[in-house]
Amino acid sequence: MDFELAEVTVNPLGIRVLVLECVQVQGCPDCGTVTGRVHSRRMMAVRDLPFGAPWLVRWDKRRLFCDVRRCPRRTLSSAARRWGRDSG
Numbered sequence: 001m002d003f004e005l006a007e008v009t010v011n012p013l014g015i016r017v018l019v020l021e022c023v024q025v026q027g028c029p030d031c032g033t034v035t036g037r038v039h040s041r042r043m044m045a046v047r048d049l050p051f052g053a054p055w056l057v058r059w060d061k062r063r064l065f066c067d068v069r070r071c072p073r074r075t076l077s078s079a080a081r082r083w084g085r086d087s088g
């Protein structure tokens with residue numbers, strides 16, 4: 001997945017970076033329908049960076065709707081789900 005650098009903030013506590021997903025649509029893993037309709041967003045802290053503090057990289061992760069009525073999956077999240085954890 002590709003990301004776009006949205007914001008960089010430097011202060012005495014460190015360097016904060018905000019990234020956004022470049023791809024706006026994604027296929028449902030159950031029915032394959034492509035969707036870009038956003039259900040919700042949340043900030044995730046990116047783990048396993050090749051550099052540590054004072055860097056904090058946050059990702060504006062989106063959850064999308066699957067609009068196919070017969071699909072058992074109502075929402076789906078980004079394919080890069082292993083990359084982050086909730087940061088509040």
Ligand SMILES: [Zn+2]
Binds near residue numbers: 066073
């Ligand atoms: Zn689906």
